[in-house]
Amino acid sequence: MCGFGSVSLLANNENEPVQDNKNQLSKEWLADLLSNLDQDIESETLRKIIKKSSILHYNQLKMDEMLHEYVGDLDKFRQFLENKWGWKIDYNKVTNVLIADENKSYCVCPVLEYKKGIKSSAICYCSEGFAEKMFSTVVGCPVTAEVISSVRRGDQTCKYKIQF
Numbered sequence: 001m002c003g004f005g006s007v008s009l010l011a012n013n014e015n016e017p018v019q020d021n022k023n024q025l026s027k028e029w030l031a032d033l034l035s036n037l038d039q040d041i042e043s044e045t046l047r048k049i050i051k052k053s054s055i056l057h058y059n060q061l062k063m064d065e066m067l068h069e070y071v072g073d074l075d076k077f078r079q080f081l082e083n084k085w086g087w088k089i090d091y092n093k094v095t096n097v098l099i100a101d102e103n104k105s106y107c108v109c110p111v112l113e114y115k116k117g118i119k120s121s122a123i124c125y126c127s128e129g130f131a132e133k134m135f136s137t138v139v140g141c142p143v144t145a146e147v148i149s150s151v152r153r154g155d156q157t158c159k160y161k162i163q164f
Contacts, residue, residue, distance in 0.1 A: 027111070027112070030111065030112070031112055034050075034112070034122045034123055035122075037049075037122055038121070038122040046122055046125065047125045047128070049125075050122055050123070050125035050126050050129070051125050051126065051128055051129030051132070052129065053126055053129070054125075054126045054127070054128070054129030054130040054132075054133065055129070055133065057110070057111070057126070057130060058129075058130055058133050058134070063133070063134060063137070064137060067134065067137050067138055070138050071137065071138060071140065072138075072139075072140060073138075074091075074138055074139055077138045078091060078098075081100065085102075086102075086103050086104070087100055087101060087102055087103055088100075088101040088103050089101075096163065096164040097161060097162070097163055097164070098135070098161075098162040098164070099148075099159060099160070099161055099162075100131070100159065100160045100162060101149075101157050101158075101159045102157055102158045102159070103157055104151075104157060104158070105151065105156065105157065106151060107150075107151045107152050107158065108158070109123055109126070109127070111123060111126070121147075121150055121152040121153045123152065124147040124150050124152060124153070124158075125147075127145075127147055127158070127160070128145045128146060128147055128160070129145075131145035131160045131162060132144060132145040132162075135162050135164075139164060141164070143162055143163060143164050144162070144163045145160050145161070145162050145163075146160065146161045146163075147159070147160055148160065148161045
């Protein structure tokens with residue numbers, strides 16, 4: 001916490017710290033940061049920076065463990081995404097392009113979900129990184145992912161183009 005925050009920590013005569021909602025402060029700070037970065041940094045540079053942070057959420061969810069049974073079996077993973085997560089998947093085996101539609105009318109991002117009004121779509125670059133890691137793990141080789149539709153950008157659902 002910054003030095004100025006220490007001024008507000010003393011709540012009573014016993015000098016005990018106040019239970020500050022640090023999680024809310026962190027989320028609000030991040031939302032503001034993303035909005036500012038989205039306005040002030042060229043999109044490809046911002047994409048590279050934010051995609052790298054996606055590994056934090058990927059690891060927090062222990063995705064490698066969850067994906068273990070799908071490694072090497074893209075068809076089985078596609079069925080999982082459709083049946084368990086409700087996604088719509090369109091895979092063209094000739095072009096090696098998969099379009100994954102989350103099929104939800106809201107942003108599923110756990111980082112900014114609490115703040116519905118945020119205009120920044122920079123967080124979508126994190127989703128690209130997450131999708132790249134997830135599909136790369138399943139197919140066993142690097143893939144590229146691009147958000148081609150986003151609720152945060154005003155679209156009906158979030159869709160990813162996965163290139164194998």
